[in-house]
Amino acid sequence: MIEIGHLSKTYDLNKAQVHAVNDVSLRIEKGEVYGVIGYSGAGKSTLVRCINFLEKPQAGTIHIDGFGTVYAGKQGLQLEKDGKQAQLKEKDLRQLRRSIGMIFQHFNLLDRSTVFDNVAYPLRYRHLSKKQIEERVDHLLELVNLSEKKNAYPSQLSGGQKQRVAIARALADEPDVLLCDEATSALDPDATESILALLKQLNKELGLTLVVITHEMAVIKEIADKVAVMENGKIVEEGSVYDIFASPKQPITRKFVESSSGLNKIGTLLQHQDSIDLSSPDSKLVKLVFTRESVGDALISQISRDYNVDVSIVLANVDLVEESALGAIIANIKGTKENVENALAYLESRSVRVEGVKA
Template identity: 40%
Template sequence: MTTPIVSLQNIDVTFRPKGRVIHAVQNVSIDVQKGDIYGIVGYSGAGKSTLVRTVNLLQEPTNGSVIINGETFFSNGEGQNRQVIKGNELKEKRRKIGMIFQHFNLLNERTVEENVLFALENSKEKENVKKEKVAKLLDLVDLSDRAKQYPSQLSGGQKQRVAIARALANDPEILISDEATSALDPKTTRQILALLKKLNQEYGLTVLLITHEMEAVKEIANKVAVMQNGQLLEKGSTLDIFTKPQAELTKEFIKTATNQDQAIETISQSDAVTDLKPGEIFAQLTYSGNATNEPLITSIYERFGIVANILFGNVEILQGEEVGSLLVIFSGKTENVQDALDFLEAQSVTVNILKGEQA
């Protein structure tokens, strides 16, 4: 099995401010493979940023192990067996882990190119080589024409592009994006996410995407972990998490990201749903892969005599696979409806009964 580029094992982070004990991260383990865009999702205070700051030891864990590219950065915790890299060795290792943040962290008194050049101040490369590299990076993020401007002259999206160019200056293998799109409008957010995806696909950059927006994860991530109150609720491929979420919080995030919550709320108020007749149920179907190519609605009518009134439908592409969602009212004999639901689930369709006799 391939060695993960990032392996966080049984990570605990505990703070003790003024006699209190705060368990910011509790026994969390994730493995990130080279080339992943790994989304870590949770509301504010979930512990996701604290967890990811352990990757480059901006935050030392209380316990656990941090292993980057097979090399132990931190192990165990308190006591004689504690192992942690420090000083110049840590500084050197951090060069291969770039970071971008919500508020850009640019130097206002420096131009765009000077902000990017700042990341190379300790580099031993010659000045002309550094400037040539900065020019290439600004071209990469489509800011060549802004090189002499100052941050105050830039839009939010342009500032974030400068931050990305600066984060790439030392040729990192890993890029940590800590809520980097949270301060941006939806259009600019999509542009920044597209840039991160381009860097991942064309340059092999591994991205850790910390966010409270499942929409961002849906756009570019291939794997996702969901956190709440310092704990890991679930993790897996984006496709699996979106089609078979286990935790209630994950289901909530997904409904928001796919606009299913709005659709369910609106359609639930329609006469067809509020006035369900005996034998009718209102259900949500989620399906992916081969199931999207099967005439399932026709099949349950032919097999079980069940009529499906489709009130809402949506198909998206996740990780190259079609993922569909339907809101339907099933009508028929009770025992036949149950047989139809069992048939759908046997075809890898997730059925969530929202209203009716079997809800």
């Protein structure tokens, strides 16, 4: 478990101060896939780099199970461990970075070394025989499905293969946690899918805790259990991925959720499509979100019958989030004003989220 309390990191830039991470608190459980999403400059990389102290925060605490609690403050970084407190030393950092691996958007491989040597690199300072190193590297390459590229150089690999090497290298020290900073942002959709599948497999099979930084909601949807939304150095919303997708609260979260849904095309559709009859004063264009509680119920045919309304579906989208269905439709509902309102109130009483859509 990693618990961050009131963490802050400020940079001085040309006499101005940039609050890259501003009073952030969060908790990452062991074995969890924890996503952090935000636009460029939100502070995601700085936050994640504070977790392994590649960046030194100026305030706050970071507790890491099995390592201790680090307090950041005026006296620098103090490590509290087994009831004793002392300055955080290089030796402590080396130990910490063995248990927390990291991968990056641009892979950061050694270009002049083979795949084998790249993966073996972190093992050089361990007291291991040549044979032990070879066995370990072979096992890691098998794990990331790259055994046949053992003697290739990074320039001879595709982006997805390079990221596999980076993952194998990050796993060489058998970490408990893997920090992934935009690990799929430089990859095409196929390679992204296969790297996310590999990360998921490592999470399930090795119990590896993953912290996944991204600006794409599709990545969160694919892999994360929990998500934190970051804006201007702060976490503005946090929750289970399903809940965030089903009912985003903050404007920025809504924007992210909409970006990954087919329903965001409604504006364009309305501009170019005259067949949707919105002229009748007794019709209402709404977005209906069906969550775990309501998906699968025959609610649309029920309201047509019971409230005498006609429902024409304009756009629809069904997603699988955290292995549960999440559906949304944009529908034009026609009937008397009273019937339409009663029908919508009924849907809300059956756990359907109803939102008006501006025509």
